[in-house]
Amino acid sequence: MTAHPQPVSGAPGEHARALSEILAARIRANGPMSFAEFMRECLYHFAHGYYSRPSARHFGDYYTSVDVHPVFGRLLARQLAEMWELLGSPRPFVVAESAAGVGRLAGHILDFSARALPAFYAALEYVAVELSGARRAEHATHLAAHAAAGRASSAAEIPRAISTGCIFSNELLDALPAHRVVIEHGALREICVGFDGGQFIEMREKPSTPALERYFQEQGIHLDEGQQAEVCLEACDWIESAGRALERGFVLTIDYGHEARILYDERHNRGTLLAYRDHTVTERVLDAPGEQDLTSHVNFTAMDLWGRRAGLTRTGLVTQSQFLVALGRGSEFAELYEPGQTEMEKLRARLLLKNLIHPEGLGEKFQVLIQHKGIAAPKLTGLSGY
Ligand SMILES: C[S@@+](CC[C@H](N)C(=O)[O-])C[C@H]1O[C@@H](n2cnc3c(N)ncnc32)[C@H](O)[C@@H]1O
Numbered sequence: 001m002t003a004h005p006q007p008v009s010g011a012p013g014e015h016a017r018a019l020s021e022i023l024a025a026r027i028r029a030n031g032p033m034s035f036a037e038f039m040r041e042c043l044y045h046f047a048h049g050y051y052s053r054p055s056a057r058h059f060g061d062y063y064t065s066v067d068v069h070p071v072f073g074r075l076l077a078r079q080l081a082e083m084w085e086l087l088g089s090p091r092p093f094v095v096a097e098s099a100a101g102v103g104r105l106a107g108h109i110l111d112f113s114a115r116a117l118p119a120f121y122a123a124l125e126y127v128a129v130e131l132s133g134a135r136r137a138e139h140a141t142h143l144a145a146h147a148a149a150g151r152a153s154s155a156a157e158i159p160r161a162i163s164t165g166c167i168f169s170n171e172l173l174d175a176l177p178a179h180r181v182v183i184e185h186g187a188l189r190e191i192c193v194g195f196d197g198g199q200f201i202e203m204r205e206k207p208s209t210p211a212l213e214r215y216f217q218e219q220g221i222h223l224d225e226g227q228q229a230e231v232c233l234e235a236c237d238w239i240e241s242a243g244r245a246l247e248r249g250f251v252l253t254i255d256y257g258h259e260a261r262i263l264y265d266e267r268h269n270r271g272t273l274l275a276y277r278d279h280t281v282t283e284r285v286l287d288a289p290g291e292q293d294l295t296s297h298v299n300f301t302a303m304d305l306w307g308r309r310a311g312l313t314r315t316g317l318v319t320q321s322q323f324l325v326a327l328g329r330g331s332e333f334a335e336l337y338e339p340g341q342t343e344m345e346k347l348r349a350r351l352l353l354k355n356l357i358h359p360e361g362l363g364e365k366f367q368v369l370i371q372h373k374g375i376a377a378p379k380l381t382g383l384s385g386y
Contacts, residue, residue, distance in 0.1 A: 016288040019048040023289060024195040032192035032203045035273075036177040036234070038286075039294050043175060044131065048290040051175070054134045064171055065254070065320065065366065066105040069352040073108025074116075074335040075327040076168075079382045081113065081120040083166050083250050086378050092125040094165030094249075096158050098242075099172035100128035102135050103142035103154075110146040112335070126152040127159060158245055167242045168252035173303070174295040176238065178230040180271065181212055183223045188213055191228065193286065200286040209233075219301055221264050228271040229264055230296040236306040239371075243310025248374030251312055254320060256365045257298030264299075272297035300369050312371035316383035320366035321357040326385040328353075 012020070023041060027033055043050045065072045084093045100106050106128045113121040128143060130136040139147075139154040146152035158167060180191035184204060190212065194203040207213060215231050216223065223229055242251050257263065263272070275285045277292035285294055304314050318326075328335065336349040358364075372378055 012288040013291055015048040015053070015290040019045055019290040020200075022048075023193075023200070027193065027195045032194040032205055034190060034192055034208045035180040035285075038193040038200075038289070039177040042289045042292075042294055043177070045290060049132075050290055050293055051132045052134060054138075065356055066101070066108070066170065068355050069336070069349060070108040070112070071328070071333070071336045071349070071353055072324070072356055073105050074112040075324050075382075076105075077109045077112045077117060077120075078327050078335075079252070079323075079380065080109070080166055080168075081117045082381055083378075084120055084123060086380075087164055087249060087375060089119070089123065090164040091123040092164075093120070093123045094125045094127065094159065094162045096127045096129055096155075096162065096165065096167045098129045098158055098167065098169040098238075099175070100130045100135075100139070100154075102138035103128050103130075105170060106139070106152065107142040107146075110143065110152055114146070114149075114151075116335075121151060124151050125165075128152065128154050129156070129158050130154065131156060158242060160245055162246050162249065164248045165246065166250040166252055167246060168250075168254070170254040173232065173235040173238065173253065173255050173298045174257065175293075176232055176234040178232040178234075178273065178296045179208070179212055180228065180230055180273065181207070181223075182228045183225050186225065188216070188223075200289075202286070215302070219260050219299075219305065221260055223264060224266070224269065227264075227266075227269045229268070230271050230273055232296060232299070232302075235298060236302055239303045239312070240306045240310045243307050243312040243371070243373065246312075246373055249372070250315070250378075251307065251369075251371045251373075253298075253303065253369045253371075254366055255298045257300055257367060259317075260299050260301035263297055263301075268297075298367075300367060303369055304371070307371050311373045313373070315370040315372045315378060315380060317367055317369045318383055318385060319364050320368055321359065321364055322385040323368040323382045324353075324357050327382050330381070 046052055080095055097106055110126055128139050136154050143152045182189050182191055189204045190207045192203045192205045194201045211233055212231055273285055273296045274281050275292040275294055300317055336353055337346055
């Protein structure tokens with residue numbers, strides 16, 4: 001996501017007021033809640049959660065690679081088609097896109113595949129997986145033609161068993177609820193959420209689960225005195241269950257984040273948790289529950305480790321820039337253009353591409369992790385640039 005650092009100014013609206021009352025009542029009854037629980041309600045509360053409501057205002061808060069230009073989806077389609085070939089061109093080939101949002105990326109991938117990769121398209125069973133019912137409801141518009149052709153469907157969860165395919169996500173894991181921790185007097189404490197009668201406040205508590213200590217021990221991570229960090233146990237669970245669902249194929253994850261040794265180093269000693277609202281970014285994560293997006297960076301080392309538990313092997317980790325450039329090089333980025341475009345329109349498309357691959361844009365902020373299962377050391381074009 002791209003945003004401009006300024007203070008959040010908007011007053012809380014009706015959803016924030018309603019959700020604040022619900023969360024404050026819960027804290028009064030049960031004591032401080034973990035930040036993961038607070039974040040889950042802020043993003044996914046059935047009525048007031050940021051992602052549970054129709055998507056209309058989200059463009060006002062952030063944009064993703066999908067919104068920049070369809071070339072993002074078209075190059076992804078090339079990578080998916082290559083995976084399918086490496087797996088022996090099976091029919092069906094299941095592509096489960098988790099966090100499909102309103103289905104825009106799915107539309108870009110399917111439209112391009114139908115037009116430019118007909119054999120792949122004919123084998124494709126694309127499942128657009130989206131937790132939010134409000135967003136899932138929009139798949140009917142974006143994916144109508146492909147659903148009618150029997151190539152696409154919608155679901156709230158990844159299929160339980162995928163015999164051959166690819167499970168992929170763009171900006172899912174950064175949006176999963178994370179716990180917050182801090183080292184105090186040499187011991188791990190959890191930063192929970194309390195309520196002082198007027199506002200939500202941070203409270204330092206005994207860890208709510210032993211899994212937090214274990215997480216750092218298992219990865220050999222040492223945090224310094226006073227250092228704050230996030231632990232996304234849900235992301236660990238997600239990658240492990242994705243690995244278990246898949247018999248043969250790939251898991252492809254696009255998100256911002258780092259390997260553990262960077263994510264938990266002194267540059268990130270306040271953690272990476274941020275709130276996005278109206279194209280502004282702040283650390284005021286307790287403000288306006290349900291009305292701002294909350295994210296934390298992905299720990300790709302943990303995704304590797306938890307993936308291994310389900311039989312996934314790391315194929316490679318590259319920046320989005322390396323990934324897209326490697327995939328577009330062969331065709332000189334012909335995927336950028338529509339038939340009959342003027343030179344001016346082509347120039348504009350090239351400028352948009354720059355945003356996707358430029359280090360100052362989304363290109364270096366985002367990483368692409370690919371893991372494989374049931375296939376030996378596959379060579380993928382998207383990873384060839386590293
Ligand atoms: C940051 S948005 C990204 C949306 C889209 N991939 C894009 O790039 O525009 C995160 C999305 O993940 C969805 N989500 C969260 N948890 C999920 C889960 N367990 N399964 C499927 N979708 C989920 C949210 O509802 C939200 O639509």
